[in-house]
Amino acid sequence: MANSTDILEEYSDKEYEFGFVTDIEMEVAPKGLSEDTIHYISAKKEEPEWLKEWRLKAYHSFLKQPEPHWQNFELPKVDFQDISYYAAPKSKAKYNSLDEVDPELIATFEKLGIPLSEQKLLAGVAVDAVFDSVSVATTFKETLKEHGVIFCSISEAVKEHPELIQKYLGSVVPYSDNIYAALNAAAFSDGSFVYIPKGVRCPMELSTYFRINTQNTGQFERTLIIADEGSYVSYLEGCTAPKRDENQLHAAVVELIAMENAEIKYSTVQNWYPGDKDGNGGIYNFVTKRGVCRGAHAKISWTQVETGSAITWKYPSVILQGDYSSGEFYSVAVTKNKQVADTGTKMFHIGKGTKSRIISKGISAGEGQNSYRGLVHVGAKADNARNFTQCDSLLIGDRCGAHTFPYIEAKNKTATVEHEATTSKIGEDQIFYLNQRGIDTEKAVALIVNGYAREVLNQLPMEFAVEAQKLLSISLEGSVG
């Protein structure tokens, strides 16, 4: 009989379900980044001059930025000149209706569980599907229009709503923020745009599905969500990529703006290709996500379930500018094999009576390394600001690691900042208990892990909570026994 450490250590490579490649004719920009590349992208997208200028400024900022060195992993050398910055299905530049979309593309998204054809639409969820560099379809546009909600690709928004883009693009994450944000601003190809007008409660979940398909491309999408006074929106992003031996860079930027009394709930189920069990291939997921609560009583809530990517590196943050505004961060990050996650959040308390809540659940298996890194900053004027942070780590086996780096800066004496942290291992006793009730080890681990992550999973919209639960179980399949 195997002893306890064997059972927990034995680790097999679970096949990545979404590793297929779609064979479709693509238009791919030559590799490398230069002013010419930016002119090329901008021309392809028929962009206005001001946007091209902004991209060029970002490009020069990118050239001057050093790569960060404070992260808890060895930063792999990314050759920015070996990446293609634009890839689009060749068939047609713009689709007027779904009938014009290449059936191969529709089939790809179906295979990923994202039906785009009207009769199969997910009830109550509007989807924007992004394939490599372009958005291929946005569903339920008309229904949303009736409520005054704008939900389209960002390229479309540049053309249709330039005043909103010009006002808000880069207003939360300036292009100079960090090297990857600069790279994104210079080279972003597509992404989603959402505007919810005053007092409107968005009638359905909005969702963007990102798919990287082409080899040697990076995906640099940009998402911009604006919730005007008293409005509400719940938004979800999902993502997958084919299995490839080389690493691919994904450097996205997400900006959220919540006005007075508005609420934005942003959920991510991230399942980029994690690489094989020896650590070959996989996505580098270097993302900048930040929201600002501009007005009083605004609320922004980030929920993330991170199971994929070779390296996940991101800190969805909230700037609590409006008085009594609140920010939340709920996270489950799974690392197995040789995956690395360095993730967490930053909460900037600026307004009076601002509140933030951070619940982070790390799960490490195999040789996975999981770090929580978080900053709670309370500014001088943030009277009676309150924060609660809980970060828990769960270890499966004894070759993985969990690390916690909480930073607290309080410049106001009336602030209340709480921090709790726990580390636990899935116990032999727990598994045996479930075995004795007829539940096999694989299911037992799934049950224990889902129980552990429940507080976070509960935050996801219903349709996706089930999906996320399954994903957690699948990601950890083969991690024991």
Added chain:
Amino acid sequence: MLQIKNLQAKVEDKQILKGINLQVNAGEVHAIMGPNGSGKSSLASVLAGRENFEVTGGEVIFEGKDLLDLSAEDRAREGLFLAFQYPVEIPGVSNINFLRTALNEIRAYRNDPPLEAKEFLKLTREKQKLVEFDARLANRSLNEGFSGGEKKRNEVFQLAMLEPKLSILDETDSGLDIDALRIVSNGVNKLRSDKNAFIVITHYQRLLEYIVPDFVHVLYDGKIVKSGTKELALELEERGYDWIKEPVSTEPVN
């Protein structure tokens, strides 16, 4: 139902069971008593398939199958239930969700379809009532923050839900006050039938006043040294364990 023949087992390098013989038939309740460290709980663990025990000899036949050949989960699915002495806590997993998973796994093993939500809830309510289990506890996380007594009562509730053929109660009475002991025993008594059997492991005769056994066995130093009827338990209560510390028989009893 269960035949244990010359069962021997060790943990690390320590021989714990040194040749156990026991036969349990449907409809019977067997009590196993004995001083601390005599191997009572080890016997329960070996039967349930705990991995850190190594069987070094003998055989166990359960309902015609070689029990020792089966994984822990298959033993459970075949109808063997262990009420743990120290039930574990599993945070975030609701008691009900856990039971539903367990029940459906056992049903799948027997090629029965999963129980519909409605039927499951009906069954849950029925069994809660039967064993006087608080509905609020049923909806909480599995054993998390339960008192010792509540955990033991949850074991009996699970037993009621899963309807095993053979139940092993491992010191279910330890840590129970007199009221809890009465409730737990009543639950078990209601579940007794001519189709199932119980092995009740206990330290004290007190439990056996409530759950009246058909047979009492005394385990000492990894062997059953004396077997008898419920009167034996009374005698042990009076005289202690010293007088039985010589093995009398290694033949199968019963």
